[in-house]
Amino acid sequence: MSRQPSKDTAVEWAVRRLLHAAGLRYRVEYPVPGMPRRRIDVAFPRAKVAVLIDGCFWHGCPQHATHPKANADWWRIKLDRNMARDRETTEHLIAEGWTVLRFWEHEAPEEVAERVEAAVERCRTLAVRRLLHAAGLRYRVEYPVPGMPRRRIDVAFPRAKVAVLIDGCFWHGCPQHATHPKANADWWRIKLDRNMARDRETTEHLIAEGWTVLRFWEHEAPEEVAERVETAVERWRTERRRGRKE
Template sequence: MQLQRTRDTAPELALRRRLHGMGLRYRVDVQPLRDLRRRADLVFGPSKVAVFVDGCFWHGCPVHGNPRPAANTWYWPDKIAGNKARDTDTDRRLQEAGWAVVRVWEHDDPKTVAGQVAELVASRRTLRRGQRLPAAAPSTSEADRT
């Protein structure tokens, strides 16, 4: 699994191109929190927005099901369940620290997602320095993740 690409995937690049075209700048593949050993695909630091582009297979997409490879069939259910649990824990920790978390599936339309992310970043940027950011809204597509 070390050979699996963790950054610069086609869905991530499509989203990055859209956001960059909208004039938004972000950091790629960074830890939003120093004490959290997890990396977000895109981070808008000053706005405290973390974006994760989740692969359907690796994160258990409810739309595409979860086909199991022929090899090591015993391994995959626990692996994917662990990934989902880690995603939930990551979201909780970031939200407790005042971050807005956006999780999208690899099959989501990049244009639509870019618009949603741009709107969220803009709304969080309008807050003046010294003001506390509002509590983060639940992740996008949260209803689809259960």
């Protein structure tokens, strides 16, 4: 049992490669804040997203856990202690404001990476929203695009007609961080080209409807994004006040 790797496993490497290919940058073996002897397998400190990939044997996977017969009592205490430690670490991170994503080593790396990317993007959008709320701005989230109800605006100011969209670097073709998977290359090229065409179509439609469209990349600092959004909304308020006076 001691020969089972505890870190830098094949699954961790596969997930990290997929995240890197998606344009996400992260820290590996990041110290748990307030628990420096414990580590987060893959961490996104700014977004406060912690990814932990647990070995089925060492952490008590309900699907694949096994119980050694030799020294059975010792192993039971050891593995129970591991699971208690996992719960304690998760609760501590949540209390510190982190989003904790735990996966088993048997889960498909592609599915893990997809869920991590969605969580990071959601947290970055949430950071922008917190800043906007702190600035006294009120908005709608996941607002339907007028005339295109199946599409959504990440953060919308319907009265001001300001649409804020925060795009993932991989899925939307960031010129700085976009990557092109080599496996199924043609399929991915068509898929990503379609995403970018859809983005252009949505932007053009909103502009035609009289909206101000602000698009940002997920790598942009939330503070800068919030500042530009606040400026756009304030510009609308100023024009509105001026129109009333006239």
